[in-house]
Amino acid sequence: xxxxxxxxxxxxxxxxxxxxxxxxxxxxxxxxxxxxxxxxxxxxxxxxxxxxxxxxxxxxxxxxxxxxxxxxxxxxxxxxxxxxxxxxxxxxxxxxxxxxxxxxxxxxxxxxxxxxxxxxxxxxxxxxxxxxxxxxxxxxxxxxxxxxxxxxxxxxxxxxxxxxxxxxxxxxxxxxxxxxxxxxxxxxxxxxxxxxxxxxxxxxxxxxxxxx
Amino acid sequence: xxxxxxxxxxxxxxxxxxxxxxxxxxxxxxxxxxxxxxxxxxxxxxxxxxxxxxxxxxxxxxxxxxxxxxxxxxxxxxxxxxxxxxxxxxxxxxxxxxxxxxxxxxxxxxxxxxxxxxxxxxxxxxxxxxxxxxxxxxxxxxxxxxxxxxxxxxxxxxxxxxxxxxxxxxxxxxxxxxxxxxxxxxxxxxxxxxxxxxxxxxxxxxxxxxxxxxxxxxxxxxxxxxxxxxxxxxxxxxxxxxxxxxxxxxxxxxxxxxxxxxxxxxxxxxxxxxxxx
Numbered sequence: 001x002x003x004x005x006x007x008x009x010x011x012x013x014x015x016x017x018x019x020x021x022x023x024x025x026x027x028x029x030x031x032x033x034x035x036x037x038x039x040x041x042x043x044x045x046x047x048x049x050x051x052x053x054x055x056x057x058x059x060x061x062x063x064x065x066x067x068x069x070x071x072x073x074x075x076x077x078x079x080x081x082x083x084x085x086x087x088x089x090x091x092x093x094x095x096x097x098x099x100x101x102x103x104x105x106x107x108x109x110x111x112x113x114x115x116x117x118x119x120x121x122x123x124x125x126x127x128x129x130x131x132x133x134x135x136x137x138x139x140x141x142x143x144x145x146x147x148x149x150x151x152x153x154x155x156x157x158x159x160x161x162x163x164x165x166x167x168x169x170x171x172x173x174x175x176x177x178x179x180x181x182x183x184x185x186x187x188x189x190x191x192x193x194x195x196x197x198x199x200x201x202x203x204x205x206x207x208x209x210x211x212x
Numbered sequence: 213x214x215x216x217x218x219x220x221x222x223x224x225x226x227x228x229x230x231x232x233x234x235x236x237x238x239x240x241x242x243x244x245x246x247x248x249x250x251x252x253x254x255x256x257x258x259x260x261x262x263x264x265x266x267x268x269x270x271x272x273x274x275x276x277x278x279x280x281x282x283x284x285x286x287x288x289x290x291x292x293x294x295x296x297x298x299x300x301x302x303x304x305x306x307x308x309x310x311x312x313x314x315x316x317x318x319x320x321x322x323x324x325x326x327x328x329x330x331x332x333x334x335x336x337x338x339x340x341x342x343x344x345x346x347x348x349x350x351x352x353x354x355x356x357x358x359x360x361x362x363x364x365x366x367x368x369x370x371x372x373x374x375x376x377x378x379x380x381x382x383x384x385x386x387x388x389x390x391x392x393x394x395x396x397x398x399x400x401x402x403x404x405x406x407x408x409x410x411x412x413x414x415x416x417x418x419x420x421x422x423x424x425x426x427x428x429x430x431x432x433x434x435x436x437x438x439x440x441x442x443x444x445x446x447x448x449x450x451x452x453x454x455x456x457x458x459x460x461x462x463x464x465x466x467x468x469x470x471x472x473x474x475x476x477x478x479x480x481x482x483x484x485x486x487x488x489x
Contacts, residue, residue, distance in 0.1 A: 044251045051247060059238035073242055080246040084253045146233040149226070167222060168230050174221075192221050199226045 032096030040087040051080070054100055061101065061169040065108060065162055067154060075111050079104040094179070101170045102180040105162065145203050152202030160195035163188055441476055442469050451477060451484040 030038070030046070032053065038046035058079065062072040082103050090099075153161060159181070166177045178188040441448050443457035454477045461470035474486060 039250070039254065042254050044254045047250045047254070048247055051243070051250070055238045055243060055246070056236070059242075060234050060236050063236055064234070073239070076238065076242060077246060081249060084250045087253070142229075142232070145229055149229050150233055153230075168227060169234070189221065196221060196223050196226055199230075200223050203226065203229060 033092035036087065036090050036096055037092065040090060047084075050096070054097065055080075057169045058100065058104055061165045062104060062108065064153060064165055064169075065158075066111075071111065071115075075104065075107045078107045078111070082107065095176065097170050098172060098176045098179055101166055101172065105166075105180050148202050149199060152199050156195055156198060160191045160198070163191040164195035164199070167192055441473060442466075443473060448477075448480070451481045454481075455487060 030049075032050055035046040035050040039050065059072060059076055062075050062079075063069060066072050066075065079100070083100065153164070156164065162181060163177055166172045166180055170176075170180075172180065174185050174189050174192065177192070178185040181188060183191075441454075441457075442461065443454060447453045447457040454473065458470045458473045458477065461467075461473060477484065478486065
């Protein structure tokens with residue numbers, strides 16, 4: 001039951017929950033690198049466990065990064081395909097999630113180069129069924145804030161969106177984000193700061209307008 | 213410190229709001245496709261590794277089997293092996309056996325043994341019971357006729373010469389070399405050598421008992437008979453001429469020399485039947 005609950009949590013929450021909930025039994029839970037090494041030895045169940053830990057967060061990362069469901073699915077499948085093929089060459093020198101998201105990031109970049117038709121016009125809108133002014137009374141302020149966040153995330157520059165998603169979905173720190181995106185730590189830090197600042201402004205904007 | 217700075221960068225309100233909205237999950241069809249692909253590659257990897265492991269296992273089995281067979285079939289190399297003596301082990305044993313027979317034999321044995329089959333059986337018995345025959349001489353010498361007792365010093369001197377020459381050393385070396393090949397043969401050789409030494413001591417004692425004072429002076433005398441025959445070289449080429457020479461010596465009263473010639477004749481031609489004296 002706890003495992004199912006953990007699978008439903010976002011990646012960052014999953015890491016925090018693992019650290020707290022499973023702290024007394026850390027030695028019995030194989031880490032991601034151990035699972036990957038076991039899979040390299042032919043243990044398919046180890047891969048399934050590893051996959052269940054990261055599949056949803058990676059899917060959300062790609063979905064929000066690309067803004068297209070089909071693109072996200074293609075890149076998602078390509079990413080895991082590369083992980084599977086590179087299992088014999090895998091070396092646990094870094095955190096597995098860093099390795100996974102670096103592969104996903106590169107796959108997405110390659111996908112953009114191969115598909116010039118890709119545009120930032122996203123087809124994913126969780127609140128697309130609701131128009132902006134259709135149900136202001138029924139819509140809670142919380143749901144309106146979520147919608148504003150989604151809209152702001154879509155219009156963020158791709159580099160800033162990438163950094164924000166890596167931080168929120170994958171739970172990576174600045175050094176790991178810098179490693180995944182191929183920039184130095186200060187650049188990653190700057191991008192994350194700008195992204196968070198813009199999202200915060202977008203969330204608070206109506207309130208500010210109401211206050212003013 | 214780094215985590216704190218990361219937390220400073222992230223806004224809790226933004227993070228919480230994002231997590232509330234980010235509830236999408238990977239489609240089941242996508243999960244199934246990825247896991248199926250992973251399982252297929254895992255089995256391929258296992259099969260690939262097995263392709264290497266089986267020939268390797270076969271090769272290792274063959275190499276180990278060959279090594280074991282070679283170890284069993286080929287004899288171990290002996291770097292310190294001494295070249296074999298000119299005489300084969302069987303010939304050496306026969307030689308020693310014959311000498312023992314000469315010590316033990318009654319005076320008329322050479323003339324009485326007319327049956328070739330009997331001689332052949334005796335030869336076989338001697339080969340089988342060399343050790344027992346070598347251990348007897350002390351008793352046999354006490355009952356031997358005078359002629360045989362007179363022959364004892366000759367035999368003893370001959371055996372002494374064996375010991376004095378390098379033949380004895382070669383025999384021991386040959387025994388040591390063959391000990392690595394056949395322990396049974398080595399034991400037989402050792403027993404034969406030991407028996408020869410016992411026989412030598414026994415014959416010396418018999419000679420001392422039977423001989424008159426002064427008769428055994430030749431044991432240390434430089435005038436003692438040597439291996440060289442008093443007969444002419446032409447006489448010793450065939451046993452018949454050698455016997456004629458011996459008869460001439462007996463007629464001339466040189467009985468000791470005649471007896472020595474008889475012994476040398478028997479040694480040189482063991483199959484020749486000597487006529488009765």
